[in-house]
Amino acid sequence: MAAQQEVQNGGGAEKVADVVSFTAVKPQLFVEAPKANDAVQFYKTAFGAEEVSRTVHPKRKAEQELPLVLSAELKLAGFTILVSDLADDSDDPAKSTGSGGVVLCLETQEVDAAVKKALAAGAVAEGETVEGDSACCGGRVGKVKDPYGYVWLICSPANKSVDVEA
């Protein structure tokens, strides 16, 4: 039996500085393209996940029978999981992650401040912070790799009002 302890979060100096607040943490699971559609179905059947929305890659839509899934958003126990096709020729963040498939999306209204704080703490930037849709969010998107190999997408919340009929 393992010993368990409550941990004090040393309130004080370190929290006084630039406080960035996050609104959500969403694990994004990449699967070999074009299996994301199957994976979504599996998580629905196996775990009772509910698909909330799906974003597909528009350039692939005409060429392929099954459009590549940029991001399918699933709800499970009030939590969000994203499932995405990992395309060979894409710049999917999972390709550069030591986690080999999982990327952690952090939503915040303060993308630049959050990226700056992460870099100051020892994360490494993966490219520039840019405007544009990412697989999990909208608006500004930054990408950092932490010292332990995990990739975090730091981005403003997805604009859910831009829903388009398939």
Added chain:
Amino acid sequence: MAAQQEVQNGGGAEKVADVVSFTAVKPQLFVEAPKANDAVQFYKTAFGAEEVSRTVHPKRKAEQELPLVLSAELKLAGFTILVSDLADDSDDPAKSTGSGGVVLCLETQEVDAAVKKALAAGAVAEGETVEGDSACCGGRVGKVKDPYGYVWLICSPANKSVDVEA
């Protein structure tokens, strides 16, 4: 700009059967031992995560300066992230995952039914469902690998009343 669509979750037959409800989804990040302690500090500094509790490996406590972290529970934006040391000689679930470090913990009061349902959907059992503490939960713990290589721990909620002073 990607096309986005709202998705209907075909209510009906598939949901009538055995409904298992989950209470939480917690990504568990494994890092090379003994760096979990550093990783926790990093996530606190970089993202403002708060450490809620920590479970250490009792057998290592006397031998090593830094006890192995079985699981440190961090709160971030109301979500939970677990950070664990991945020991070479352990049976950590991350060792068998295609996700190379991330395991997804699903909390439920109905562990056996949930495991059964996942297996019926196409997941593969990783060992037996057993009683005992796992890194992320307490009580019964089952482990399955989905068809896309991701490992899910299905377990009853951690018994938070067993807090012990370090």
